[in-house]
Amino acid sequence: MGVINLTPDSYFPDSRIQSIQEFINRIDQMIKEGADIIDLGAMSTRPGAKIVSPDDELERLKEYFLLLRKSYPKLFISIDTVHSKVAEFCLDNGADMINDISAGAIDEKLHSIVAKYNTYYCLMHMQNTPETMQLSPEYQETSLDVLTYLKTKTFALRNLGIHNILIDPGFGFGKSIEDNYRLLNDLSVFQILDCPILVGLSRKSMIYKPLNISPSESLAASSALHLQALQKGAKILRVHDVKEAKQVVSLFKLLNN
Numbered sequence: 001m002g003v004i005n006l007t008p009d010s011y012f013p014d015s016r017i018q019s020i021q022e023f024i025n026r027i028d029q030m031i032k033e034g035a036d037i038i039d040l041g042a043m044s045t046r047p048g049a050k051i052v053s054p055d056d057e058l059e060r061l062k063e064y065f066l067l068l069r070k071s072y073p074k075l076f077i078s079i080d081t082v083h084s085k086v087a088e089f090c091l092d093n094g095a096d097m098i099n100d101i102s103a104g105a106i107d108e109k110l111h112s113i114v115a116k117y118n119t120y121y122c123l124m125h126m127q128n129t130p131e132t133m134q135l136s137p138e139y140q141e142t143s144l145d146v147l148t149y150l151k152t153k154t155f156a157l158r159n160l161g162i163h164n165i166l167i168d169p170g171f172g173f174g175k176s177i178e179d180n181y182r183l184l185n186d187l188s189v190f191q192i193l194d195c196p197i198l199v200g201l202s203r204k205s206m207i208y209k210p211l212n213i214s215p216s217e218s219l220a221a222s223s224a225l226h227l228q229a230l231q232k233g234a235k236i237l238r239v240h241d242v243k244e245a246k247q248v249v250s251l252f253k254l255l256n257n
Contacts (some may be wrong), residue, residue, distance in 0.1 A: 001078065001238040002035035003202070004144075006060050023064055024071075032074070033243040037236070039099055040065055041080030051106060054083040061086065069094045076123070084109035091117040101126050101173060103153050112247040115160045122166040122198055123124045123157065125149050127174025137174045143186035146170070147193075156194055166236065172206055180206040184225065187232035199229045200238040202245075223248050231255075 004026060006017050016245055017023045030038065031044035042060035043052045061079075068077060078097040079090045084107045091113065104111045114121045125146045127137050139145045143144045150167050167190060169183045190197050201207070201222060208218040223244050226237050230252045239245040 001037040001039050001236050002030035002242045003032075003238060003240050004030075004038060004040050004064075005044070006040065006064055007044040017064070020064070020067070023067070027072070028067060030242045031075070033178040035242045036064065037076045037078055037240075039078040039080050039238060040068065041099075042086075043081070051082065054085040054107075054210060055079065055088040057083060058086050058089060062089070065090055065095070066093060078120075082106040082110065084113045088113045088117075091119055096120060097122065099168075100124065101170070103149075111157065111160055111162065115162050118161075118164075120164040120166065121157065121162055122168055123150060123153055123195075124168035124173065125170040134230040137176055137179060139179060142175070142179045142182045143189060146183060147190060150190070150192060154195060157247070165195045166198045167193055168200060168238075171199060171201050172204045175206075177206050177210060180204075184228060184232065187229060187234065191233045197233055198236040198238060199234045200221045200225075201225045201229060202237075202241065227252060 004023070017026060026191060027038065042057045044088065047244065065077070065079070068075070076096045077094070079087060079095045080097045080099045080101070081087055082100055082102040087110055091098070098110070098114055099122040099125045099145040100110060103123050103125065146169050150169075154165055154167065169187070169190065171180050171183065175183065187197065187199070203218045203222055207221045207225065208215050211218070211221060219241055222239070224240070226239070226245055226248045230249065237245050237249070
């Protein structure tokens with residue numbers, strides 16, 4: 001899953017898109033490098049970021065999404081949003097999945113929209129909101145707490161008729177560095193939920209802060225953790241660097257064979 005950020009304040013500056021031409025070039029590059037999914041987002045979810053309004057998000061997103069859908073009619077497109085209005089517009093115009101960091105907690109109508117369109121839905125764990133999530137995250141037992149939360153949510157989604165569910169433990173979303181590594185070490189446990197596991201580790205602070213480097217210097221370390229995630233049962237890697245992630249996937253397949 002290649003990440004496209006239509007925001008001015010993403011935590012990784014090199015991932016920000018500033019123009020239509022830059023957008024087209026980035027999409028073409030990701031597809032040539034082997035991206036199976038493009039995840040399009042128009043709201044930053046970095047620590048400290050505020051939730052933007054549905055109208056503002058849609059204003060940023062609309063032109064780029066429609067161009068992408070028209071240019072690549074067979075491409076699997078994921079929309080990274082917490083808003084039902086944005087989700088409905090995109091699903092109505094051909095989006096394939098909603099990637100929701102809030103698990104429906106920010107907009108209570110979102111799950112009904114997902115059910116209406118019978119689409120794929122990525123359910124992520126986050127403690128609090130992006131604006132406050134890293135102030136003082138606390139868990140009794142990190143992996144068990146996140147697993148229990150996702151189990152409760154998947155049960156509720158299935159009762160709504162939503163069955164095409166992916167789960168994301170939410171690395172970096174309301175977790176300390178130690179919490180993140182506990183989750184990664186225990187990732188195989190999440191297979192009990194019988195949903196494909198998506199992980200977003202790429203260039204995050206859990207990587208660059210312990211190494212005392214910048215996000216732009218964290219590609220090699222990101223790749224190392226991507227291999228670990230695959231070995232622990234992850235099925236989808238959400239990444240900024242498609243070529244390198246595909247190389248990791250290829251080597252993982254050789255290891256398994």
